[in-house]
Amino acid sequence: MMHLGLFIAGEGHHIAAWRDPGVPDTIANQDIDHYIELALKGEAAKFDFLFTADTNAVFYGDTVAEWCQTTQALRLEPLTLLSALAVATKRIGLVCTATTTYLDPFHVARLFASLDQISHGRAGWNLVTSSAPAEAANFSATAHPPAAERYARAREFADVVLGLWDSWEEDAIMADKQSGLYFDPDKLHRLDHEGEHFQVRGPMTIRRSDQGRPIVVEAGQSEEGRELAGATAEVVFSVQQDLGEAQAYYQDIKARAVKHGRDPGAINVMPGLMPVVGATRAEAEDKLQRVQDFIHPDLGLKRLSSILGSDLSDFDLDGPLPELPASLEQAGRQQVVIDMAKRENLTIRQLYERVVGIRAHRVIAGTAEDIADDMENWQQAGAADGFNILFLTYPGGIDDFIEGVIPILQARGLFRTEYEGMTLRENLGLEAPANRYTAARGAKAKRAG
Numbered sequence: 001m002m003h004l005g006l007f008i009a010g011e012g013h014h015i016a017a018w019r020d021p022g023v024p025d026t027i028a029n030q031d032i033d034h035y036i037e038l039a040l041k042g043e044a045a046k047f048d049f050l051f052t053a054d055t056n057a058v059f060y061g062d063t064v065a066e067w068c069q070t071t072q073a074l075r076l077e078p079l080t081l082l083s084a085l086a087v088a089t090k091r092i093g094l095v096c097t098a099t100t101t102y103l104d105p106f107h108v109a110r111l112f113a114s115l116d117q118i119s120h121g122r123a124g125w126n127l128v129t130s131s132a133p134a135e136a137a138n139f140s141a142t143a144h145p146p147a148a149e150r151y152a153r154a155r156e157f158a159d160v161v162l163g164l165w166d167s168w169e170e171d172a173i174m175a176d177k178q179s180g181l182y183f184d185p186d187k188l189h190r191l192d193h194e195g196e197h198f199q200v201r202g203p204m205t206i207r208r209s210d211q212g213r214p215i216v217v218e219a220g221q222s223e224e225g226r227e228l229a230g231a232t233a234e235v236v237f238s239v240q241q242d243l244g245e246a247q248a249y250y251q252d253i254k255a256r257a258v259k260h261g262r263d264p265g266a267i268n269v270m271p272g273l274m275p276v277v278g279a280t281r282a283e284a285e286d287k288l289q290r291v292q293d294f295i296h297p298d299l300g301l302k303r304l305s306s307i308l309g310s311d312l313s314d315f316d317l318d319g320p321l322p323e324l325p326a327s328l329e330q331a332g333r334q335q336v337v338i339d340m341a342k343r344e345n346l347t348i349r350q351l352y353e354r355v356v357g358i359r360a361h362r363v364i365a366g367t368a369e370d371i372a373d374d375m376e377n378w379q380q381a382g383a384a385d386g387f388n389i390l391f392l393t394y395p396g397g398i399d400d401f402i403e404g405v406i407p408i409l410q411a412r413g414l415f416r417t418e419y420e421g422m423t424l425r426e427n428l429g430l431e432a433p434a435n436r437y438t439a440a441r442g443a444k445a446k447r448a449g
Contacts, residue, residue: 009394051217054098066298091427106164156198210423219236221336239333241340243377266430275389275397300356358390
């Protein structure tokens with residue numbers, strides 16, 4: 001079965017979506033009723049999960065002059081948002097971002113374990129290292145640590161979080177009123193982690209959930225990111241544009257899982273995809289171009305410069321992309337964009353139209369049948385286990401997809417008509433991970449027997 005994530009945003013994922021006449025709510029990114037409506041639509045359509053990205057600053061750029069051309073200076077804190085959506089929904093998963101660069105492991109472990117309890121086992125943590133330069137300034141720093149240091153911290157961070165989530169064995173709670181013992185003291189465990197970046201005693205103050213623990217999501221494009229994903233991720237988001245590149249990425253991630261002693265099926269690779277649906281291909285292309293035309297050239301150039309890690313303001317907009325130094329912040333995404341420009345011989349202007357609106361994710365503009373065909377082809381060709389779906393605008397984009405594409409996928413037996421279970425882990429086809437202490441106890445008892 002194909003897995004589908006609903007990547008939620010306020011007015012839409014295109015940077016200029018708010019300017020489209022078909023978008024009624026231009027403050028939707030802070031409107032809880034809007035997000036509840038999206039979540040309920042996603043759940044009725046049987047999406048595996050909804051996802052919201054985050055940074056602890058404005059996503060791109062660092063000037064008010066740039067911010068005022070977008071809605072991205074306004075964003076709700078994601079765990080607060082998902083906690084509200086947890087009580088408005090029953091089955092759809094709830095995934096959001098938390099950085100390993102500026103938070104501490106105990107914060108993240110506790111926050112996501114709480115969401116997992118509130119949602120009865122539907123939470124997921126998108127593990128990231130910070131890339132937006134503006135984040136550093138909000139945490140008493142002038143710049144991010146070097147990439148290698150950020151990833152070393154992230155790997156240890158993940159180890160600590162996973163350890164904290166195992167603090168309570170499943171049958172630890174006794175609630176024995178007669179003896180006065182609420183839990184078995186032998187089944188609550190301190191972590192006592194002492195590492196290069198963290199010293200964390202524990203235990204976590206929240207027991208394991210209906211799915212064991214939250215799923216771990218990553219978006220590894222760089223070498224360091226891929227290696228971390230192979231070791232720890234259960235869902236991987238990617239930004240491949242070309243089928244061959246996507247197949248190579250898919251195989252690489254699965255191979256890294258095996259290298260770390262994991263089943264390759266324990267990771268679902270889900271490329272980002274923006275489907276623009278029309279009654280005809282021409283109508284779909286017109287929908288896309290209408291929103292593309294709302295990108296101001298100054299904004300397009302600044303955002304492309306940010307993604308590529310180099311200032312492009314001195315170059316001809318209608319000339320080719322120059323040779324660029326490697327990005328220190330987004331090396332993997334930068335390479336995807338550079339490869340696209342070379343492969344399709346794009347000018348800088350054409351490139352920002354392709355990239356800036358949807359942050360380098362792949363776009364398909366066509367009929368519902370065209371889009372279903374493409375998705376099936378990628379899955380059958382070993383390039384994806386599913387897709388993280390972004391929509392050009394809301395509500396039009398999501399309604400077109402749910403009404404047009406999903407019924408075709410279901411008729412072909414590619415997508416569910418009912419949820420497989422109550423937890424996110426069940427619906428993604430992932431086994432609940434064993435508690436390390438329970439497993440060790442069982443192994444000890446087996447040896448003794």
